[in-house]
Each structure stands twice: as C-alpha cells, then as structure tokens.
Amino acid sequence: MDTVTRTESSPRILFIDVDGTILEHGSVIAPSTVTAIRAVRERGHLVYLCTGRSAGDIHPEVAAIGFDGAITNGGAYATRGDEELFFHPMPPADVERLTSYFEENGVHYFLQANQQVYASPGILGMMASFLRMRAARRSEDLAHLGIDEDQQDLLNAVLTEAADRYLPVSEADRDHIAKAVFVSERSDSVDRAQRALGERFHVIPGSMPMPGGSNGEISLRGTNKGAAIVEVLSLLGLDAADAIGIGDSWNDVEMFEVCGTSVAMGGADPQLQALADRVTTGVLDDGVHNAFAALGLL
Numbered sequence: 001m002d003t004v005t006r007t008e009s010s011p012r013i014l015f016i017d018v019d020g021t022i023l024e025h026g027s028v029i030a031p032s033t034v035t036a037i038r039a040v041r042e043r044g045h046l047v048y049l050c051t052g053r054s055a056g057d058i059h060p061e062v063a064a065i066g067f068d069g070a071i072t073n074g075g076a077y078a079t080r081g082d083e084e085l086f087f088h089p090m091p092p093a094d095v096e097r098l099t100s101y102f103e104e105n106g107v108h109y110f111l112q113a114n115q116q117v118y119a120s121p122g123i124l125g126m127m128a129s130f131l132r133m134r135a136a137r138r139s140e141d142l143a144h145l146g147i148d149e150d151q152q153d154l155l156n157a158v159l160t161e162a163a164d165r166y167l168p169v170s171e172a173d174r175d176h177i178a179k180a181v182f183v184s185e186r187s188d189s190v191d192r193a194q195r196a197l198g199e200r201f202h203v204i205p206g207s208m209p210m211p212g213g214s215n216g217e218i219s220l221r222g223t224n225k226g227a228a229i230v231e232v233l234s235l236l237g238l239d240a241a242d243a244i245g246i247g248d249s250w251n252d253v254e255m256f257e258v259c260g261t262s263v264a265m266g267g268a269d270p271q272l273q274a275l276a277d278r279v280t281t282g283v284l285d286d287g288v289h290n291a292f293a294a295l296g297l298l
Contacts, residue, residue, distance in 0.1 A: 012297065013238055014040065015050035015071065015229055015255060016288070017247035019207055021265050022062055024283045029061055032289035037065050040297045048232070050225050052207075052217055052251050054178065055079070056115035057165070073178035074219050074251055075228035077114050085235055086228075087114065090220055092174040094200070098218060099169070101196055102182060107189065109182040111172050119166035123183060179223070181206060185213040193218065207249040217251060226254025246291055248272070248283070263291045 016022060022033055041047050049070035051058065055077065058070075069080040078085040090098075095111065102109045108123035182189065183206075194203040199221060206215035225245075233240055245252065245259035248268040256262035256275050264276035265287050273279045280291035292298050 010242070011044050011046070012242050012244055012295075013046040013048065013233070013236070014244045014246065014297075015048050015225070015259065017249065017252055017255075018049060018051040018053055018058065018062055020248035020267060020283055021246055022065075022283070022288065023059060027059070028284065029065075030284050030286055030288070032286040033283075034065050036289040036292045036298065037067075040292055041066065041068065043297065045297060046236075050229065050245065050247070050252075050255060052179070052181075052225075052249070054112040054114055054117055057112075057117050069232070071225060071228045071232065073112055073114065074217060075224045075226070075254075076178035076219065078228055078232050080232075080236070086231060088178075088220075088223055089113075089175065090177050090179070092177075094220060095172075095174045095177045097197070098180050098201070101193070102180075105192075105196075107182050107184050107193075109169075109180055110166070111169055111177050112179050112181065113173060113176045114178065117166050118169040118172040120169050124166070178219075180218045181215065182218065183213065183215045187214050189214045190216040204250045207251075224254040225251060226256075226258040229255060229258050244295065246280075246288065261295065263295075 016037070023029055037047055046068045049058070049062070049067050049072070051070070051072055052074040053072060055070065055072045058072070069078065069085070071078045076089065077087045099109070099111070101107070102120065109120045110123065111118040182193070186192070190203055190205050193216060194201070197203065197218070201218050202221045202224065203216055203218050206217050229243065229245070230240065233243060240258055241260040243259040244261045244263065245255040246263040246265070247255055248265035250272065253272070253275060261278070262276040263278045263280055264273040266280060266282040266285065278291065278294065280294065281287045
C-alpha cells in the first residue's frame with residue numbers, strides 16, 4: 001500500500017474515523033482538524049466519515065464540519081450526502097442471540113440502530129465512572145487548547161446528555177439493529193464473548209477508556225469498515241488505490257487493509273500503528289491536519 005505515485009492535485013477519497021481521530025474522548029475537536037477537512041474538500045477530494053457510531057449518535061460538532069458521506073455502525077450503513085447507499089442490519093434472530101448472551105452473563109450493553117442507540121438496564125449507572133473520567137479528561141484537553149471550562153458543570157452536562165440520548169432496549173426495533181457494544185467488569189470479556197458466540201459474529205475490543213473491566217463491539221462476521229469501503233467505492237466507481245483511511249481503533253483494521261494508504265493516529269495502540277502505512281501525531285496535536293499535509297492534500 002501507499003506505493004502509487006500521484007501529484008498533489010490528484011483527487012482522493014478519504015475515510016476518517018471519529019472517536020480518537022476527529023474527537024478526543026467524545027467531545028473535543030482540534031481546530032486544525034476542522035480547517036484541514038474543509039480545505040481538502042475545497043481542493044476537490046471526497047471526505048467520508050467512517051465510524052462505529054450510529055448516524056444518530058455522531059456529535060453535532062463533527063457533523064457540522066461537513067462531509068461528502070458517511071459509513072456508520074461499523075460498516076453496516078452508508079450514505080452519500082442525504083442519499084442512503086446501503087444498510088445491512090442484523091437478522092432479528094442474531095440480535096436475540098446477542099441479547100440472550102448478554103443477559104445470561106450479566107453483561108451491560110447497547111444496541112445500535114441507524115438513528116438510535118438502546119441501553120440495557122443499569123449500563124448508564126456503570127458508565128457513570130467513565131463519564132466522570134471523560135469529563136475530567138475533557139477539562140484537561142480544553143486546557144491543552146487554551147480553553148477554561150468548569151469541570152462540574154461539564155460533568156452534569158455529560159451525564160444529562162447520556163441519560164437523554166439513549167432509549168431502553170425494550171423499545172428497540174429488532175429488525176433494524178446494526179451492531180452491539182458491551183461493557184463488562186471482567187477484563188477478558190472480548191475473548192469470552194467470541195468463544196461463546198462463535199464465528200458468525202466478529203468481536204473486537206472497544207475504544208472506550210473505561211476505568212476498569214473491558215468493553216467490546218460485536219457485528220456480524222463480514223460487516224466491517226473495510227467491507228463497507230469496498231462497497232462504497234464500487235457504487236461511486238472509484239479505485240481503492242485512491243482511498244485513504246485514517247483511524248485509531250481495532251475496528252479500523254479492515255479499513256487499513258483495503259485503502260491504498262492507511263494512517264494511524266499517534267495515540268493508537270502500537271500494534272495497530274504497525275499495521276498502518278503511516279503514523280501521524282495525536283488527535284489534539286493536529287494529527288488529522290499533519291496527516292493531510294504529509295500526504296500532499298493541503
């Protein structure tokens with residue numbers, strides 16, 4: 001990968017992860033990231049979000065940057081502008097298999113549809129420590145950017161937002177679930193889930209920096225960012241050699257595999273960085289901007 005010679009003006013298509021790539025801890029964006037994304041679009045390059053989040057759970061400040069399209073739900077759903085390109089939901093029987101596993105093993109979880117996320121009973125209470133930690137880290141991140149914000153007010157806002165954003169799993173439409181995210185007090189929850197659920201499902205470590213235990217994401221085998229990118233490129237009539245993938249999490253592995261050029265963020269796991277063609281700086285250290293500059297896109 002990353003071996004084809006192009007001029008700086010050659011049009012490219014970029015697929016960019018959200019958490020840990022555009023957003024730090026789900027809430028802070030480096031100003032240079034916004035400027036860089038808008039600049040490369042003005043130069044004629046296409047920029048698509050490529051995220052594990054549901055479309056309805058994308059932070060408004062991210063959406064406001066402006067994109068040509070989006071791959072969401074870890075590859076289950078894709079849009080170009082306001083046009084739906086495809087949606088590959090889990091069959092209801094598979095959703096039932098997942099929820100039964102979670103409930104039999106006392107694992108808290110979210111079910112993701114395209115516009116809505118559904119929370120199991122008790123998960124928001126378990127997530128409170130994570131949200132408090134995220135609020136504290138956000139205060140540090142804002143200070144890094146020269147912005148002062150009251151931590152307690154922020155914490156209250158974050159907790160209120162979480163409580164308001166998610167609906168109970170009892171209200172989930174089982175015909176339109178794309179993926180599941182789970183949180184466990186056990187450190188081996190990812191391996192345990194994969195063994196129990198079998199090869200029909202793909203279980204990977206999640207990206208939430210929990211203070212204890214572990215978390216993961218579950219999709220159907222074959223539903224991932226890489227497969228979605230291949231499908232989007234086919235629909236758009238574009239070559240994978242002209243695609244650039246930028247991310248920081250284990251759900252970005254397949255994206256790295258299919259894109260002509262792959263870029264890992266500076267804060268990514270070293271093993272993930274080793275899979276990428278390039279490594280840029282951290283999310284708040286102008287990582288996206290520096291990647292675009294290094295690739296001759298600005």
